[in-house]
Amino acid sequence: MQAVQAERFEDKEHELLTLSEYDVIIVQISGGKDSVACVLHLLERGISPEKIRLWHQEVDGRDRQFMDWPCTRRYLELFAQKFGLKLEFQWRKGGFLSELMKTNAVSAPIMFEHNGAVVALAAGQGAKVATRRRWPAMSASLQTRWCSSSLKIDVSTRVLNNHPELARPGLEILLVTGERREESSARAKYDEVLPHKSNSQRRRVDQWRMVIDWTEREVWAIFERFNLLPHPAYLLGFSRCSCFGCIFNTADLWAMMREIAPERFARLAYIERKIQFTIDNKLTLEEKANKGRLHRLPLDHPDFEKWKHWALSEDALQLEDLSGFVWPAGAMRGADGGSP
Template identity: 45%
Template sequence: MGIESGLHLGFQEQISTGLTASASPILDEYDRVIVAFSGGKDSLACLLHLIDQGVDRSKLSLHHNLVDGRESTLMDWPVTEAYCEAIAKAFGIPINYSYRVGGIEREMLRQDSATAPVSIPTSTGVNRVLGGNGPLGTRRKFPQVSASLQSRWCSSAGKIDVFDRYLNNEEMFLDGKTLVVTGERAQESRSRANYKQFEPHRTDNRNGTKVKRHVDHWRPVHAWTEHQVWDIIKAHRVNPHVSYLLGWSRASCRACIFSGRNQWATLREIAPQQFNTIAAYEREFKVTIHRKMSVVAQADAGTPFECDPFWVEVANSHEFNAPVFVDPWILPPGAFGESCGPT
């Protein structure tokens, strides 16, 4: 792998040399390295790459954002949290969780009310709740299929803002240097291709007068192809998230608003309750997720993936009882498949 090998420049050096496109951080300079871990292949590749680079595992942790919070089951794969937990345990790395209380569903159902508070981890191991006193507003519709984060507010309200609140409010981040690692790849979309590989994180405030917070952001797999991602997962023999084993090419929300027809058709087959709840909300709101087609029309036009009933059961469980490491390792059916997902 090692596509960044030989280029280990600090951020300031990159600014002066203009080498931001391909440089990488000096891992030893950081007091903590946090992988924003969705459970999907790209964040898994980030974790495995860090391990291959010899990162000090005592500084390493995983952070997962629960898009449904702890109250809803509308959007996500039931097994995702347990899978993330199993990966963390297998590699001996701590994991913590943040979420918007009530998840995407509560935000979607807002009527003359404020956006819900966030629950963020603390160093005591117990989450604390922040916010919830913003301006009143009404949504009463799904996030819309759009590149704009304002229309597809699920990413910002459910994930981006929640993670930022964690970094901005947890005292630990005022001490020393933090490296946040995320798995966006240029190959995924034009907008992701424009992301920098290494830059100060948006919560960075290293030059602040009152509050100083040094947070860098590294996207180690930004220049990788999907082949390289699967290669590193294969090299470590890690069982990928069950979504790939069922035919999905991404492990984002199971009911992602960007789902294609075949994904909606498969969701209807393997998780009818989740699908029907979404279809019922579309009818209630009289606004569909897709501009022209309801999820029912999309599912009708699609063809369900051929799913192994064993993996369907794993996917629908809140426990992950399958092995984390598998030998032989087999490329999952979802690899190199339909790439419907957030951009």
């Protein structure tokens, strides 16, 4: 492994400390290839696993499966176990479905794991009573694309501001995220390093988009170097794995979901009818899936049924399955089906 380099990273006026100077390095990990690549790159640079914390925001919370891939939690637990890393889950109580169906209510509390216990952060005093009953907009704006803000960014920021281990004055925290400029024209303009919004005079919090200039091929290359199995979504031909039912899914991706998990697809279509509001502003989910094709699903591959079982089960994947890189059918298909 490479030694930690004493280099500094500058972006406009902001500069990161040398990596070894941070007290803790938090990686926001979705289970997708880019955030996993960030962790592997830290390990490759010789960062001690004890210094790294993996934080994952569960979009569905703990009550029911609705939007997420069933295997994501399992994949992350095994990944953390394989590399000796500490993993903490965080979520908004009730998850995506509760927030979507919110009627004359404030948003549910934020929950996070700490030392084997679950801590709840209630909605603040100024929390507004509101009715949602609208899918997030397929837009770059986090105001209207409420899933990213309410279920991921707000959750992470509130935990960062209330985590008992992160309150010590003078603490230096690095938050690593996996956006890449290649993915979209909006991301192409992102800064690589910046002070995080929870940075204060009391403690330093820097954000580093560590793989921002990596190509997708470089991302898969680090999986190969570590001989690591990608998240099963990629094996099934999906180019992203954040939410199985992501609002940005293309017609092909909806058709693929309907093919491999018809009951999951039907539940989303049912909610569209129930709230009289469609995810796409022109087509129902059924109409959109009808326009899609299944050519990306590796139906003829001898391991297809095993991969599907891994993807759609909460506990089928085993630790030994993670040791073995497979070039996935979802690789090198661009960023279609992703947020702007």
